[in-house]
Amino acid sequence: MRAVRLSVVTAAATVAALTAVTGCTEKSDAKGGDRVISVTATDDKCDVSTKEFPAGHVELTVENKGSKVTEVYVLFPDDRIVTERENIGPGTKQTLTAEIKAGAYEIACKPGMKGDGIRQKVTATGGKAAQRDPRLDAAVAEYRKYAQEQADATLPKAKEFADAVKAGDIEAAKKAYATSRIGWERTEPVAESFGDIDPKVDIREDGLEDGQDPVKDWTGWHRLEKSLWADKKITQREKDLADQLITDLTDWQKRVGTAEITPTSMANGAKELLDEVATGKVTGEEERYSHTDLVDFKGNVEGAQKSYELLKPVAAENDPALTKELDKQFAALNTLLDKYRKDTASYDFTSYEKVGKADRKELSDAVNALAEPLSKLAAAVVTK
Missing domain, CATH: 1.20.1420.20 (M75 peptidase, HXXE motif)
Structure with a gap:
């Protein structure tokens, strides 16, 4: 809904959703800053720290610097949802871990949680799948x-x-x-x-x-x-x-x-x-x-x-x-x-x-x- x-x-x-990262066993070589994407959302912008990143497990760190509750999505080209986080309140941060295959995507911020959102085209490079x-x-x-x-x-x-x-x-x-x-x-x-x-x-x-x-x-x-x-x-x-x-x-x-x-x-x-x-x-x-x-x-x-x-x-x-x-x-x-x-x-x-x-x-x-x-x-x- x-x-x-x-x-x-x-x-x-929203405050409770701030995440801490724990270690585990799904081998994905997701280490270092190249797999961490910073997303800064405002009422009229959706800035991402990188437009290209290695495929595999990616961590999105989202900060809402706007005045409206927002949502952030990673979308396939046909608008199917790869991953999302809703209800990101003004002045709050959230972290989202996702598995993203090589290909073209869009990161969308939706201030007010309506409409198609403010979008940025991004690319996951390489063909290495996460080793599960x-x-x-x-x-x-x-x-x-x-x-x-x-x-x-x-x-x-x-x-x-x-x-x-x-x-x-x-x-x-x-x-x-x-x-x-x-x-x-x-x-x-x-x-x-x-x-x-x-x-x-x-x-x-x-x-x-x-x-x-x-x-x-x-x-x-x-x-x-x-x-x-x-x-x-x-x-x-x-x-x-x-x-x-x-x-x-x-x-x-x-x-x-x-x-x-x-x-x-x-x-x-x-x-x-x-x-x-x-x-x-x-x-x-x-x-x-x-x-x-x-x-x-x-x-x-x-x-x-x-x-x-x-x-x-x-x-x-x-x-x-x-x-x-x-x-x-x-x-x-x-x-x-x-x-x-x-x-x-x-x-x-x-x-x-x-x-x-x-x-x-x-x-x-x-x-x-x-x-x-x-x-x-x-x-x-x-x-x-």
């Missing part, structure tokens, strides 16, 4: 399988939701809405990596680009959510949108197997999922009409934990203190979430409008306590 997300929680998550621990190759293969399974499982649930909308059955559509989104929420970074799918299916009204018309251009789950809970009506427009949702999700299902996935993208994706929680779910902004935020929250945490568990055997050898802390914080957050559902086998969570200010603060603190060590996971599967 892409939107401008400004909140106290965002600031806390075989366990990491197995982790990537298993995660690719997981992402496909989630997409496959989402379609029938989304069709149940869409069919209820097309039948004009508001109550049945409401009942099917939240569970139709779980697979998407678990693997959202993979879907977002394509660039064009997320804006079609998961954008909120305030995430629309300048000049877009909410009546004509807003599509996807949240447009239908507003119709069901706020407008309390289903017209032919909603029925058409239900069909469009299935078309777009089918496109996602077919393309998910082609996503570029690396150990570092898995780790960074896990951190992105926690950022999604901090900036959209804990604040109640994501599901502002249905108040089903805790279902999304749980899906994001499950997806992040899946990536972590797959990478853990290698990360535990390289940084045992980190994995011990991650185990602790995942357990604490899951235990806290369990307070808000009927049983651990269901996704029947308390409506978020019934979660008080103090309880939201407790959830926010637990998310931030996990996000900080999780921001170090990518570095824990890369040798500098």
Whole structure:
């Protein structure tokens, strides 16, 4: 979900995301300054320290010297996302570790987190691939399988939701809405990596680009959510949108197997999922009409934990203190979430409008306590 997300929680998550580099075993010859790219973002510039760097594992050190919250992306020429970091607050710094193959790319800064961004063309040179621990190759293969399974499982649930909308059955559509989104929420970074799918299916009204018309251009789950809970009506427009949702999700299902996935993208994706929680779910902004935020929250945490568990055997050898802390914080957050559902086998969570200010603060603190060590996971599967 892409939107401008400004909140106290965002600031806390941004500060918590400052990363420290730890050693590990994925051999990449990523040593020295030639693989460190400094990115300085302002409200009207995106300066990079080098336009050419060796392929392999690269570290981006990002500083936001502007007045707006920004995002930084490394993009393929066709706008697919190699890696990204959202919600970089003014006056803050973040570090991002990524595996980048030889080729042409663009680094984009998005002040205000909208638009195509201010872009710089860069090139990764050489053809030497990162030498991975075989366990990491197995982790990537298993995660690719997981992402496909989630997409496959989402379609029938989304069709149940869409069919209820097309039948004009508001109550049945409401009942099917939240569970139709779980697979998407678990693997959202993979879907977002394509660039064009997320804006079609998961954008909120305030995430629309300048000049877009909410009546004509807003599509996807949240447009239908507003119709069901706020407008309390289903017209032919909603029925058409239900069909469009299935078309777009089918496109996602077919393309998910082609996503570029690396150990570092898995780790960074896990951190992105926690950022999604901090900036959209804990604040109640994501599901502002249905108040089903805790279902999304749980899906994001499950997806992040899946990536972590797959990478853990290698990360535990390289940084045992980190994995011990991650185990602790995942357990604490899951235990806290369990307070808000009927049983651990269901996704029947308390409506978020019934979660008080103090309880939201407790959830926010637990998310931030996990996000900080999780921001170090990518570095824990890369040798500098």
